[in-house]
Amino acid sequence: MRTDFILSAEIVAITLGIVSDAPLLNQVLILAGIAILVTIGVYGIVAMIVKIDDLGYWLREKSSTLAQATGGALLALAPWLMKILSVVGTVAMFLVGGGIIVHGIAPLHHAIEEYSSGFPGVVSMLLSNGANLVVGFIVGSIVLLVVNLVAKLRGKSV
Numbered sequence: 001m002r003t004d005f006i007l008s009a010e011i012v013a014i015t016l017g018i019v020s021d022a023p024l025l026n027q028v029l030i031l032a033g034i035a036i037l038v039t040i041g042v043y044g045i046v047a048m049i050v051k052i053d054d055l056g057y058w059l060r061e062k063s064s065t066l067a068q069a070t071g072g073a074l075l076a077l078a079p080w081l082m083k084i085l086s087v088v089g090t091v092a093m094f095l096v097g098g099g100i101i102v103h104g105i106a107p108l109h110h111a112i113e114e115y116s117s118g119f120p121g122v123v124s125m126l127l128s129n130g131a132n133l134v135v136g137f138i139v140g141s142i143v144l145l146v147v148n149l150v151a152k153l154r155g156k157s158v
Contacts, residue, residue, distance in 0.1 A: 008035075010093075010096045010097060010100060011034065011035070011038055012031065012035075013100045014096075014100070015030065015031050015034050016031065017103065019031070049081065049082075049085070052074055052077070052078050052081065053074070053075060053078045055071070055074055056070075056071045056072070056073075056074030056075035056078065057071065057075070058071065059071025059074065060072060060075070091133070093136070093140070094133050094136035094137045094140055095129060095132055095133045095136055096132075096136070097136040097139065097140060098131075098132035098133055098134065098135035098136025098137070098139065099129075099132040099136070101135050101136065101139055102131065102132050102135050108135075112127075112128055112131045113128065115127070116128045116131070
């Protein structure tokens with residue numbers, strides 16, 4: 001639930017940043033369209049990932065050797081896929097969140113852009129994204145500390 005909120009906030013912020021110069025009606029329509037498409041896309045992919053083990057069990061019950069082998073492979077793949085997605089998803093949230101924060105602080109954004117532009121294409125991109133990742137990690141860590149502190153003061157665990 002929290003990751004859904006963070007993803008939604010990131011998508012809204014990115015979309016509004018792109019269409020900020022458009023008339024208000026266009027902003028609303030574009031944001032609504034993006035929200036619908038992303039919701040269908042993201043939850044469609046999530047549904048497929050969540051159901052991968054059900055598909056594996058279903059295929060293993062079939063009479064076809066190929067279906068049984070495919071089902072077994074899906075069942076073996078599922079735990080690895082979940083582990084990989086948890087790491088990739090966490091890195092992506094830090095990267096996108098850090099990018100939103102960096103873009104919101106004009107002097108920081110320009111400094112990173114100016115510094116990284118002095119390097120060749122891929123290196124420049126890696127430096128810029130690396131800075132976004134570091135900023136996202138730092139801000140995310142601070143937010144986590146504050147949330148845990150507030151929860152501790154209220155006598156609840158997070």
